[in-house]
Amino acid sequence: MAINLKAYQEVLSQLSPYQAKLVAVSKTKPVSDVEAFYAAGQRIFGENYVQELTEKQAVLPADIEWHFIGHLQSNKVKYIAPFVHTIHAVDSLKLLQEINKQAAKYQRVIHCLLQVHIAAEETKFGMDEQELQQLLQTYAANPAAFSHVRIAGMMGMATNTTNETQIHKEFHQLHQLFGSVKTTYFNHETYFKELSIGMSADYPIALQEGSTMVRIGSLLFGERNYSQK
Incomplete structure (x- = not known):
């Protein structure tokens, strides 16, 4: 067990002044590691793979708040719809519609974060601003058609770089966009409040730039073994 409780x-302690939430990213890690953090008081865990998430959810405590943080294919939403609390990487209108459809089958409301592409790397997922506006306009035109999803905020991943100025800039721009979207589309909604930015390497910068939710894995669980993924 390579978990790091310290x-x-x-x-x-770093999140506390910002009142930010910690999503402990347990992907590729055994159930025993999740149980150890659960015993320490952690209740929000994030997973990237649908099959792994469903397997862990079935054997771990029912009060865990599960977040799906990876790229999600529309045809796999049905497997996590019965229990997932928040889906971080909603990167298309099609995916939002499918989440709503599957959540309706269980009379649930699933929290969704809209993923925006902010990094220099083209390999990272996320909508550009035009795609984001199109999704929001469709949602605003008929919110009743999305009664089983709750757009709770936005998510982004910064460039994988040691250039802290660039990371600050990318997070800052997303925070500004978040504010603009809230004012335009969700000004009277208390639930649009989450900005999911920051991971193990850059979460202190993300907190400075307005993060309300950080996704931290390797810092807590140790390095990952992807050989079986």
Whole structure:
């Protein structure tokens, strides 16, 4: 077991002044590691793979708040719709519509974060601003058609770089866009409040730039083994 409970407490102490939430990213890690953080008080866990998430959810405590943080294919939404709390990477109108459709089958409301592409790398997912506006306009035109999803905020991933100025800039721009979207589309909605930015390497910068939710894995769980993924 390579978990780092000391790092966990240090992260929590840094999040506290910002009242930000910690999503402990447990992808590729065994159930026993999740149980150890659960015993330490952690309740929000994030996963990237649908099959792994469904397997863990079935055997772990029912009060865990599961977040799906990876790229999600529309045809796999049905597997996590019965229990997932938040889906971070909603990067298309098609995906939002499918989440709503599947959540309706269980009379649930799933929280969704709209993923915006802010990094220099083209390999990262996310909508550009035009795609984001088109999705929001469709939603605003007929919100009743989306009664089983709750657009709770936005998500982004910064460029994988040691250039802190660039990371600050990317997070800052997303925070500004977040504010603009809230004013235009969700000004009277208390639930549009989450800005999911920041991971193990850059979460202190993300907190400075308005993050309300950080996704931290390797810092807590140790390096990952993707050999079986």
